[in-house]
Amino acid sequence: MVNPVLLIVVPLALAFAVPLFGLISKKIVKFLPVVALLFNLIVSVMLLPKVMEQPIHVFIGGFSPPFCINLVAGPIGILFSVLIALVGLLVSVYALGYIKEGAIEKYHILYLLLITGATGVVLTGDIFNLFVFFEILCISSYSLVAYLGNKAGIESAVKYLLQGALGSSLILLGIGLLYAKYGTLNMADLAGNIHSIKSFSNFLPLVLLVTGLGVEAAIFPLNAWLPDAHSSAPSSISAILSGIAIEVGLYAVVRVVFTIFGASSFLVFLLFLGVLTLLIGEMSAFSQNNIKRMFAYSSIGQIGLILFALSIATPDGVSAGFFQLISHTLAKALLFLAVGYMIYRTGSMDISSLEGMGKKMPYTSLAFTIGVLSLVGMPPFIGFPSKLMIIRAALLKQETLFTVLVVLVLIATVIEGAYFFRVIQAIYFRGEKSEKKREGAPLSALIPLFIFVGLIVVIGVYPKLVTNFLDSTASELLNRLDYIKGVIG
């Protein structure tokens, strides 16, 4: 059986090795991320059925927890790892043709490190180790946002860096307080010691951790960096930031709240925060004229929706939340990748410049449209069953509060539909019809795009492909005691 630690170590080792490969040949460097992610995808998929029955615990260094650092490859960890590897692989194939200028070698190193960080965060069972991988994820994101080296990129990267660094210091402070109180950093061991968040010395670390991690997860009001960062990064990076980075941030928030603190009384707060983030994200997206900024705000909205679903904290709700997370990741990565070449052709991010794209780039436009429809929640795409599950889970609670919140969620979906159809209208029904110059995206872009399209359609038609796995993720998150027992014994 393959050891899950390889999911972290292989991309990291390849990142270290990139300069050496670069000395041999400049051309092979860009294939290294593809190789690493292909490996990760295969290993994660192989592990998936096993961890659904029994999580795999890895004790690093051969010591026993809580004295070593441990990895918990449970249903959530491996599901995330599959998602990271899948999206990462497709984006790295896209980048083969897309990234042509700048410090290409460094781009691929940073990309591998970003993947390492994200995978490390979702697999680790140690709160300080989580912080370390979180830093790798964040720092590589900052530099990749500034990759193009233009004014907008640098400015938004600095903005992102300042907010992220503040968040990181809060996380570190929270971890320090926990260590001072409990003398351990193992998440299961901490969870075993924390029985309530009523005492201030437990509540403060919770607040610090949620605030610090919330910056990366882009929860309102900590998301001021996101629209700038996601819109001025290269499109391949926007895709990975929107599709992976913020979701991993959200995972960390949820892991802290549910597993370490078992803070069920805190969830009502997150419930409201989720709906608020959703409404603000969608309303801001509505008034955008820049296509990438519109997507960025829509990501904020979607994160709010996922947070809302997870905070329902019933098996149905959590499953629905993870389902929505998968559906958002696939659709949003697809959209950023598709729009990347559209912007490349027109040289502008204005929605008006997309007019007539339906003729000029028919395949890209088709993929783009499917992504949009899925995000809005149209059948037969993946967005439909995931949104339906959220609504169902909320209504099953049979409380007035949830009914009101569901109405708000539906309103947000209507707003979402309105601004996305504006874009579709621009692509297909506006602009001069006489223009016949076709100039599509290259194959290295179309292949990943249509794999995304395929996944969106197939899972949309057979949601069971994913929902089968979601039940055990929900039980991992909700059964805190099982998690503790699994590690500490």
Place this chain on the structure above:
Amino acid sequence: MRRIIAIALLAIIVMGISLAVREIPFGKTDTKVGEYYLNEGREETGAANIVTSVVVNYRGFDTLGEIAVLFTAAIGLGAVFGSRKKRKVAEEVEKSSLIVYTGCRFLFPVILLVGAYIFIYGHLTPGGGFQGGAVVASAFLLMYLTCRGKRVRDKSNKVVESLGGLIFVGMGLVGLVIGKGFLFNFLPKGEFLTLFSAGIIPIIYIAIGFKVGAELAGVLDNLIEESK
């Protein structure tokens, strides 16, 4: 008005933090894992420096992450500076005086030696890969300040940086291959308090020392390039 709100918020935060911190027994010696490391560290890892045994062995995975963090930061800096257009200015650099130049040439190897000592003896005396690496990099800083025009060789720097990281990962993987888990200390512990003790710890620390030294020297190189 805004100021009053800010002050009120600040007061609430300060009160919350002080209430929380009062409940936390800072500075007590019997923290759970800390106690264990102090009592068992010597036996289990063979390193005389307990801090090193924690950093490289018990929590070696964190350290692997830390060097990745430093690597990310250094590469990120290079990527951002590298992508900006280089201003090509024919530079007239004034040579530093003979005394400064000679002093630098004399000190340069000595500083390298101190740095190397700090990371090679990391498992015995205070210090280690990060500290030693930083000292090594300071030698290059001195070089940049005095021997103007001299540069770190980009290629060899890259090779050292990569190999340092790969040796660390490789050491970890050997443990995995022999079936004891990643980063398992598979080498004999040796005689306590001698240079050849503590198994893989000194090897990893030397690799880290080289890597950190090369990386920080690279960062300096980037910054000096930019300041021109």
